[in-house]
Amino acid sequence: MLNKYISKYKANFDFDLSHQLIQEVGGIKIKIDVMEYSDCLNRRQKADILLEKNGNTYKCECIDVHDWDNMFYPLTLNNTDYLCFRKTLYGFTLINTDTLTEEFDYFPENVINDDESFIITEAMSFYDIIVFIGCYWADSYSYYAYDNTRHLFLNLSKEFHISADDGSAIIDKDKLILTSEDSQISITDENLNRLITEKGVSNF
Numbered sequence: 001m002l003n004k005y006i007s008k009y010k011a012n013f014d015f016d017l018s019h020q021l022i023q024e025v026g027g028i029k030i031k032i033d034v035m036e037y038s039d040c041l042n043r044r045q046k047a048d049i050l051l052e053k054n055g056n057t058y059k060c061e062c063i064d065v066h067d068w069d070n071m072f073y074p075l076t077l078n079n080t081d082y083l084c085f086r087k088t089l090y091g092f093t094l095i096n097t098d099t100l101t102e103e104f105d106y107f108p109e110n111v112i113n114d115d116e117s118f119i120i121t122e123a124m125s126f127y128d129i130i131v132f133i134g135c136y137w138a139d140s141y142s143y144y145a146y147d148n149t150r151h152l153f154l155n156l157s158k159e160f161h162i163s164a165d166d167g168s169a170i171i172d173k174d175k176l177i178l179t180s181e182d183s184q185i186s187i188t189d190e191n192l193n194r195l196i197t198e199k200g201v202s203n204f
Contacts, residue, residue, distance in 0.1 A: 002107040005088060009063045013037040013044055026074040026083060026097045028053045034068050051083075051100050058100040064089040073123040075130060077148050084130065090117040092132075094148065104148060108203055118144060118204035124169060126176045127189040129196070131156075133164050141165045143178050144204065145192060152200030159195065160185045 015035035023030050031050040037043070045065050051058040062071075066086065073084040074097070081097040091107040108117035121141070122133040132144040141164035142157035156178060157163060167180035176192065178185045 001109045001112055002087065002091070002105065005107070005112055006061060006063050009044065009088075010046060013042070015044070015046055018045075021068055023069075025072045026081060028083065028097060028100070030072065032068055032071075051095065053097070053100055056100040058095060058102065060087060060093075060102075062087045067121075075123060075125040077125055077128050077130070084123045086120055089119055092120055092123070106151075110203075118142070122169075124171065126171055126192070129189070129192060131169050131176060133169060135164075141167075143169060145196060147193070147196050147200065150196070150200065151202060152196050153202070153204055154192075154196045154200050156185075156187075159199070160187075 015037050018034045018036040021032040021034065029052045033048040034045060035047065036045050046061060046063045047066070047068060049060050049062055071085050075082045075084050082103070083095045083097055084092055086092055088107070090111050093102060094104040095101070096103050111117050116137050118132070118134050118136060120132050120134040124131050128147070128149065130146040130148060132146060133141060134144070135141045142155065143162065143164050145154045145156050146152070160178065162178055162183050162185055163180045165180065167178065170177040170179065174188060176187045178187070
């Protein structure tokens with residue numbers, strides 16, 4: 001499904017190299033060749049990604065508009081280090097930072113039928129959970145939790161009635177603190193896992 005989505009996005013558009021970015025995240029050398037197409041009706045972007053570390057390499061193609069300078073998020077889950085990033089506007093991929101192997105690739109298949117899904121703009125790890133900040137298209141920003149062991153999602157903003165607009169997620173010792181302009185929620189790892197067990201779902 002993901003390859004079909006990427007192919008459809010690129011079809012019949014001639015992309016030209018816009019610029020190249022070289023950066024290092026978590027000891028990984030990252031090269032991003034950003035390409036663009038633009039006319040009066042369309043503006044499209046894609047990029048060829050190359051990761052290199054200790055003789056290992058990983059290559060992939062990303063499409064749609066990204067913050068190319070800040071698209072990789074270093075995470076630690078179950079004592080393993082990962083890079084998290086988006087290949088498209090939707091979904092996310094986890095790369096093992098030692099082996100540069102792709103260990104999980106989530107793509108919401110409903111977008112193939114032009115449905116919307118959650119768009120990740122930030123990711124951080126809290127114990128063995130990923131906390132995402134992002135939004136649905138043209139909607140307010142939200143907090144999500146994701147358990148990579150059980151592959152379950154929990155909409156934290158809906159659960160605690162807190163928006164991520166003008167807020168942040170903060171790790172303070174053993175607590176996850178979600179803030180917004182007018183409220184603040186503090187959650188322990190134990191409580192978060194319990195909520196995911198009770199209310200977690202398989203998609204955003």
